[in-house]
Amino acid sequence: MKILKVCHACDRIIGEIELDDLTSHNVDPIMDIVGNVAYALCPLCLQEMEMEPRNVYH
């Protein structure tokens, strides 16, 4: 089963992931799965957050 991976910050679709991967692989710690969508951060937003450490991500 595949689920969509969506950026938490800009709502951009990052890609699709196999749900099976989540249990077998080391999961992205910031990833948050709601229904069929896995919220994470796209590389752009991730980069922005690393450049601006004052932006605290919850």
Ligand SMILES: [Zn+2]
């Ligand atoms: Zn983004």
